[in-house]
Amino acid sequence: MIVLYAVVPRGVEVVAPGLCGHDAGPVTVVYEETATPPSPSRDAVAEHGRRIVALADRGPLLPMRYGTTLPGMAELRSIGVDHGDAWRRRLDRLAGRRELVVHVAAADVAPPVDGSGRAYLQWRLRAVRRQDHAVEKARELVLPWADDLRLLPDRRRLAVLVRIGDADRVRDAVAVYAAAHPDLELVVTGPWPPFSFCEGAEPS
Amino acid sequence: MTVERVPSGEDVALVDLVDRLIGGGVVLTGDVVLSLAGVDLVYLGLRLVLAPAHEVGVLARSRDSG
Numbered sequence: 699m700i701v702l703y704a705v706v707p708r709g710v711e712v713v714a715p716g717l718c719g720h721d722a723g724p725v726t727v728v729y730e731e732t733a734t735p736p737s738p739s740r741d742a743v744a745e746h747g748r749r750i751v752a753l754a755d756r757g758p759l760l761p762m763r764y765g766t767t768l769p770g771m772a773e774l775r776s777i778g779v780d781h782g783d784a785w786r787r788r789l790d791r792l793a794g795r796r797e798l799v800v801h802v803a804a805a806d807v808a809p810p811v812d813g814s815g816r817a818y819l820q821w822r823l824r825a826v827r828r829q830d831h832a833v834e835k836a837r838e839l840v841l842p843w844a845d846d847l848r849l850l851p852d853r854r855r856l857a858v859l860v861r862i863g864d865a866d867r868v869r870d871a872v873a874v875y876a877a878a879h880p881d882l883e884l885v886v887t888g889p890w891p892p893f894s895f896c897e898g899a900e901p902s
Numbered sequence: 903m904t905v906e907r908v909p910s911g912e913d914v915a916l917v918d919l920v921d922r923l924i925g926g927g928v929v930l931t932g933d934v935v936l937s938l939a940g941v942d943l944v945y946l947g948l949r950l951v952l953a954p955a956h957e958v959g960v961l962a963r964s965r966d967s968g
Contacts, residue, residue, distance in 0.1 A: 702930070705928065740920055743920045743923055743924060744916055744919060744920050746923065747919040747920060747922075747923045748919075750923070751919070760927075760928050761923070761926070761927040761928065762927050762928045762930070763923070763924070763926065763927035763928060763929050763930075764923040764924050764927070765924075766927075766928075766929075766930050766935060767935065768935065777930065781930075785928070797922075799918045799922070801914065850925075851925070855918075857922075857926075885914050887914055887915040887918045887919075888915075888918070890918070890919065890922060893922035893923065893925075893926030893927050894922060894926045896926065896927055896928045896929075
């Protein structure tokens with residue numbers, strides 16, 4: 699079976715143990731042939747991710763969602779024909795850019811002593827508003843460097859697409875802001891491959 | 903006053919890497935794409951790590967009903 703890792707511009711040499719490249723029009727699909735399906739364990743996903751991160755250090759890349767698996771080379775060739783041009787357009791838009799993830803956690807206050815349902819719901823409402831406000835402030839903070847920006851489903855993290863050269867500036871800005879706001883916890887991870895910005899890579 | 907903690911240090915980076923690999927990336931659909939069993943359990947685990955405590959029950963119920 700074929701486990702897909704990423705799509706890179708055609709011509710990029712894939713030099714990684716166990717990984718192969720299949721040229722599909724203007725792109726190369728990076729894959730691995732295995733006898734067993736990918737493990738759903740967290741360690742296996744992390745190891746898969748480290749290989750993609752290493753590939754991303756060599757140039758622009760579209761990561762495939764973990765677990766994307768094809769029966770064989772015939773299907774890989776077919777996928778390449780169907781998607782190659784769209785993938786290339788997306789790669790060109792993402793060239794020179796990486797993803798940062800900004801975690802935002804607002805201070806919470808102790809739950810009400812009054813154990814009524816009404817008091818609890820009011821307390822929760824205030825907490826949600828504090829969190830939403832903190833996320834909005836973080837969004838405004840990183841916006842000057844953001845080519846694109848997404849609020850992730852947990853509503854506590856922002857995925858921010860930035861130029862590679864701006865990643866440290868964003869980190870510094872967040873660190874300065876966090877130092878001035880001890881009631882917030884802000885953590886930046888990355889730069890990552892553009893995991894959250896791959897949509898639009900479908901065939902037109 | 904307390905702050906709802908996010909995972910710290912290398913842990914948070916690892917969580918983000920795994921979370922984004924499962925929840926992001928290029929999605930291929932169609933008959934030729936084989937499904938992978940069990941990844942949803944990894945994803946649920948990550949959501950529990952990332953979510954504030956009051957949302958954990960909601961997430962668990964959501965998965966059970968889905």
